[in-house]
Amino acid sequence: MVKLKDDKKITQIFQAALKLVAKKGLSGMTMGDISKEAGIATGTLYVYFTSKDELINALFAACRESSVQVSFKGYQPHTPFKPGFRHIWLNILRYKLQNFEESVFMEQCYHSPFITADTREKAQQLSAPFYQLIERGKKEQLIKNIDTGLLITFMIGTMNELVKQTHYSGITLNRSRVNTTFDLCWDALKA
Amino acid sequence: MVKLKDDKKITQIFQAALKLVAKKGLSGMTMGDISKEAGIATGTLYVYFTSKDELINALFAACRESSVQVSFKGYQPHTPFKPGFRHIWLNILRYKLQNFEESVFMEQCYHSPFITADTREKAQQLSAPFYQLIERGKKEQLIKNIDTGLLITFMIGTMNELVKQTHYSGITLNRSRVNTTFDLCWDALKA
Amino acid sequence: MVKLKDDKKITQIFQAALKLVAKKGLSGMTMGDISKEAGIATGTLYVYFTSKDELINALFAACRESSVQVSFKGYQPHTPFKPGFRHIWLNILRYKLQNFEESVFMEQCYHSPFITADTREKAQQLSAPFYQLIERGKKEQLIKNIDTGLLITFMIGTMNELVKQTHYSGITLNRSRVNTTFDLCWDALKA
Amino acid sequence: MVKLKDDKKITQIFQAALKLVAKKGLSGMTMGDISKEAGIATGTLYVYFTSKDELINALFAACRESSVQVSFKGYQPHTPFKPGFRHIWLNILRYKLQNFEESVFMEQCYHSPFITADTREKAQQLSAPFYQLIERGKKEQLIKNIDTGLLITFMIGTMNELVKQTHYSGITLNRSRVNTTFDLCWDALKA
DNA sequence: GATGAATGAGATTTCATTCAT
């Protein structure tokens, strides 16, 4: 039996990269830093990723995927719309707060030359469930009858901002604060 | 008699930098790129800025300043709140759409190690008028009674997202679309 | 009972190396390439050769040896000189054409630091039969009375060039063409 | 006035590269070595050549060009064929002996992946005068009526071998030795 | 013996900055 490529190692690498982007920005993150942070040799990075570009694209895709996956955890399609929407909204909020580094990373990537059109495309496709969700809300006349893409961008964008604000102001979100914040968002979208 | 430092040249440099960040991201922008794009020699950059860091910080400050300045242009403090708020909101929207590269740049800077605490501090101070504006709205019970910082982050954040969405979807904002979008924001903030 | 080192595997490795040198040059050939081309793992190379240097030296020696061995195949020392010489000359030509990659490899090795003095020395010793052959020709006054080393270099050198030319021009050597080419060489050497 | 790219520096770089290839082979020559040998910073190499590949291709082209140019120096087209041919032959011999490193470099490059098809093509084109020369000899029925390409390869190939042999045996070519060697070549080619 | 992931020294290349002109 031989040593095989190790999924755990990929996780280590990803964690290291996220930590570094949060600390030093995308431009300040080097392959050397990543390997040191991940506790492996620089060369080993290239066993798992053929280049820095590929590493970043893979991480981008992984973040996107896990974020989407978490969003719908525990969501019951047959629940009435608003509580269902709220459930997802809370999932996202929780995820983004607990994985703040990912948000930073995604934001930094957005306009970087690292992310390829292909990666971008695939990320976009993962938004499908959100589209369906919003469409349902519109059909039930609970959500404003505006371009769905716009509503989603808005919803996600505001969450990002809320999370940033929360993170940097050092405020811990108690239940009432969360409720207030949700209302902010809901009032915007509701028909 | 020596020629003095040339303001026009600083503008050229800033324009070049903005163009490059939009195209290649902050991490992909080199001093060589900037000089080439600005049509000057690399060495000349160092006549105007002592380092890349300084250049970026200066550009950050300049963007922030001009953005704030534009925001309140034509604002009459004695107008009733909502139309006044709307006026400013439109100023910002227009500015961000017309200066999309600046938005990208500001976003990229947010988590980068380039921006010094000092620059960040000064940028923050420029937000004072927005705080006053929102405080007024809260006093008049037109705006939700939530932490002002949160409301501002929210307001600015949503605009950024709207602008991004508009820019990338290629949609041109006609009057009705702008109105819809404003309502989205207003509904969120209004008490 | 363990399997012993496998001669077939050594042949595979040598074939792979030759193919790669012909394609990418000695400087472009990596141990990784060789193992892939040979269809074995990198580590396995080190079961058979302690280092890249050793592999190359061993291959060099093997090529030299088999080339010399083939040269005198079927040679009858008692035949008159010219037909005997011709026989050997044809052996060499045929061998070099059929094993073009070896020629390329030998040429690339000539000035490379890979080949040790020892390997070079041993290769040189294998030239003894050629020296004897030429000496005989000189004694019989059929070959020019010039430094034997020079004559041999000349003879081998010209063959190499003929083979290269033939290989790259894509010309197939028919009998008459071979005769012409032999005459070229013979006219040079003959007294 | 500004510092301009320096042709002398290119010569330095070329000299350094040639010296190193002769000493360590093409595979052993690093950009770091070259810069050190040339007495400049590593980065400076990249001011003159965008990559190691380009440097090697440029050097290859330069060697080829200067070699061809030297070959016909002092050649009078109206001289009778054999002395004219001899003159050129001597030019080449002298050049190759005095620039032995170039020969080594050219040989090493021949099968390396560095040399592009384009470079190869251009090198080939420089052979035109040799073709004309040999064609003339054939027309005057002084040279064997064989494929011209073959004759040229042969002529050049033998010179290379002679030079190698001379260089490594440490023999200095006196006049009589040169004559003998020329005869070797002439006897091969002559009709 | 065979495997191929892991290593890290070293190669190529980039780029912020300096400096001679």
Add this chain to the structure above:
DNA sequence: TATGAATGAAATCTCATTCAT
């Protein structure tokens, strides 16, 4: 001031070799 060649530290990436399985 303006230039752009020169610099060299540091980044990315390669690859001969080792080692755990």
